[in-house]
Amino acid sequence: MTTAEQMAEKQRSISVAEFFSKNRHLLGFDNPRKALLTTIKEAVDNALDACEEARILPEVIIEIIEMSSEKYRVIIEDNGPGIVKEQIPNIFARLLYGSKFHSLKMSRGQQGIGISAAVMYGQLTTGKPARIISKTGKDKTAHYMEVKIDTSSNMPQIVAHKETTWNKEHGTRIEIDLEAIYQKGPSSVDTYLKLTAISNPHVTIIYTNPKAEQIIFPRATDEMPAEAKEIKPHPYGVELGLLLQMAHQTKAKTMSNFLQQEFSRVSASVAKEILQRAGVLETAKPIDFSREAAEKTIKAITETKIMSPPTDCLSPIGAEPLKKGLKKEINAEFYCATTRPPAVYRGNPFIVECGLAYGGELEADSQAKVYRYANRVPLQYQQGACASSQAIIQTNFKSYGLQQSKSSLPVGPLAIVIHIASVWVPFTSESKEAIAHYDEIIKEMKLALQEAGRMLASYINKKKKLKGEMQKRGYIEKYIPKVSEALQQLLGLKPEERAKIEMELQKIMEDTRGELEEIAEENTDYDETFAKIGADETKEKEEGDEE
Ligand SMILES: Nc1ncnc2c1ncn2[C@@H]1O[C@H](COP(=O)(O)OP(=O)(O)OP(=O)(O)O)[C@@H](O)[C@H]1O
Numbered sequence: 001m002t003t004a005e006q007m008a009e010k011q012r013s014i015s016v017a018e019f020f021s022k023n024r025h026l027l028g029f030d031n032p033r034k035a036l037l038t039t040i041k042e043a044v045d046n047a048l049d050a051c052e053e054a055r056i057l058p059e060v061i062i063e064i065i066e067m068s069s070e071k072y073r074v075i076i077e078d079n080g081p082g083i084v085k086e087q088i089p090n091i092f093a094r095l096l097y098g099s100k101f102h103s104l105k106m107s108r109g110q111q112g113i114g115i116s117a118a119v120m121y122g123q124l125t126t127g128k129p130a131r132i133i134s135k136t137g138k139d140k141t142a143h144y145m146e147v148k149i150d151t152s153s154n155m156p157q158i159v160a161h162k163e164t165t166w167n168k169e170h171g172t173r174i175e176i177d178l179e180a181i182y183q184k185g186p187s188s189v190d191t192y193l194k195l196t197a198i199s200n201p202h203v204t205i206i207y208t209n210p211k212a213e214q215i216i217f218p219r220a221t222d223e224m225p226a227e228a229k230e231i232k233p234h235p236y237g238v239e240l241g242l243l244l245q246m247a248h249q250t251k252a253k254t255m256s257n258f259l260q261q262e263f264s265r266v267s268a269s270v271a272k273e274i275l276q277r278a279g280v281l282e283t284a285k286p287i288d289f290s291r292e293a294a295e296k297t298i299k300a301i302t303e304t305k306i307m308s309p310p311t312d313c314l315s316p317i318g319a320e321p322l323k324k325g326l327k328k329e330i331n332a333e334f335y336c337a338t339t340r341p342p343a344v345y346r347g348n349p350f351i352v353e354c355g356l357a358y359g360g361e362l363e364a365d366s367q368a369k370v371y372r373y374a375n376r377v378p379l380q381y382q383q384g385a386c387a388s389s390q391a392i393i394q395t396n397f398k399s400y401g402l403q404q405s406k407s408s409l410p411v412g413p414l415a416i417v418i419h420i421a422s423v424w425v426p427f428t429s430e431s432k433e434a435i436a437h438y439d440e441i442i443k444e445m446k447l448a449l450q451e452a453g454r455m456l457a458s459y460i461n462k463k464k465k466l467k468g469e470m471q472k473r474g475y476i477e478k479y480i481p482k483v484s485e486a487l488q489q490l491l492g493l494k495p496e497e498r499a500k501i502e503m504e505l506q507k508i509m510e511d512t513r514g515e516l517e518e519i520a521e522e523n524t525d526y527d528e529t530f531a532k533i534g535a536d537e538t539k540e541k542e543e544g545d546e547e
């Protein structure tokens with residue numbers, strides 16, 4: 001029997017590093033294969049975030065070297081702003097330390113745990129410290145540091161530190177040794193980088209895999225994504241506890257000022273409307289705000305029409321760049337993309353985007369390929385658990401010209417990109433793999449899929465029409481010489497007159513070709529479709545000949 005006093009001797013706090021070293025699967029380190037992906041992903045995501053925040057066109061160099069059986073070295077180098085030397089130990093060797101957790105703006109990282117978790121995993125599996133070089137400007141000194149995590153205290157240890165020279169103006173280079181397995185396939189590092197190139201057409205990636213093959217993903221545009229601005233929470237979806245806490249901590253002296261200062265899109269008149277509905281005085285002190293008043297205020301907020309949150313906190317990919325990214329990495333015949341207007345879940349603004357690639361090299365008889373993204377980061381695990389899968393299954397792709405059985409993905413030569421951009425992406429776990437099933441999010445995803453689906457349907461229909469017209473044209477053209485010959489005989493025409501009639505008939509055919517071109521050009525490159533249909537017809541003919 002154990003007494004409360006005996007139990008008390010064992011009761012103590014647990015360091016977050018100890019917790020996650022035991023629960024490394026929560027951070028994406030469940031097995032050596034996934035560990036390799038997660039490590040690279042955390043470093044690349046950080047590199048891209050840092051470059052964009054500093055408004056530098058990102059160029060990321062990645063190298064994976066096989067050291068021995070199941071032991072690899074990964075090196076990730078960026079041309080970002082660099083990291084000041086005092087922060088290097090905390091960033092790389094302390095869990096829950098970062099710059100993004102408290103800020104309401106879109107970024108790839110949000111938790112402050114990513115890169116230090118990778119360093120910790122490397123240390124636990126190989127015993128080696130992480131090695132970092134960073135330089136913050138042309139005339140600045142580069143610093144080299146070796147760091148380890150003390151898991152019992154979640155504090156960094158500096159194993160080595162020296163000034164060094166680096167032939168880069170600014171940037172960060174990180175080297176981690178870890179237990180890992182390198183494989184190709186849908187959840188591999190290779191695929192992650194390809195998918196990253198689609199959602200980040202402004203990024204150049206130079207990647208060398210353990211087989212010493214170099215793959216370069218060149219940028220498709222020199223245009224940086226719009227800078228994401230930090231915003232305040234939107235009143236829609238704010239929870240009672242948070243509202244109370246905010247009221248008690250605000251510097252505002254009146255309830256009206258509190259609502260205007262701490263939330264986005266609350267003007268004096270909106271604040272007045274909310275408070276009148278809630279029966280709260282505009283001049284009341286926020287510090288006296290009671291639980292009952294908060295409950296009424298929450299209700300009043302839902303009944304008040306408030307402008308949608310500002311969108312400058314989000315930096316969606318944009319329909320055109322998304323199409324460019326798709327064209328760059330997927331060989332298809334038709335591409336379309338759409339960006340929804342912003343919406344809100346639990347007070348957090350978000351935007352859903354959808355892109356489709358159809359035909360070409362995409363497999364015709366298998367299920368559509370789904371590429372899921374959150375804040376431009378590809379999500380490669382837990383597809384079934386993701387809100388986006390739910391949205392796709394609930395969308396009727398039959399009406400867009402594809403096959404689909406109940407509760408399944410559509411079947412056809414189709415790739416679906418679905419992207420959620422938000423100031424806070426609601427992941428189902430710390431490893432950031434699947435998006436939680438918020439009704440508002442699923443609804444927006446469905447609307448985006450429908451918008452893109454309609455563009456696809458219009459293309460498929462036009463293509464069918466075009467194919468029919470082309471066939472007819474072929475038949476008619478074949479008979480032009482016969483018709484002119486018959487006319488020559490019937491009307492007793494001279495050979496020049498017959499030649500003139502033949503030319504006229506050809507010209508009429510050319511004019512109708514112009515009309516067909518217009519149909520095709522609305523949605524895609526005419527030549528591609530035309531060539532494709534031509535090729536299909538030749539193939540059909542050849543097959544017919546064989547029979
Ligand atoms: N390559 C880099 N260049 C500049 N700053 C960086 C770089 N990598 C990380 N940082 C800084 O270190 C912080 C911690 O990174 P970390 O990956 O641990 O967390 P995060 O990116 O904030 O969130 P998440 O855990 O979701 O990845 C970042 O917030 C950023 O401020």
Ligand SMILES: [Mg+2]
Pocket residue numbers: 042045046108109110112113114115
């Ligand atoms: Mg990160």
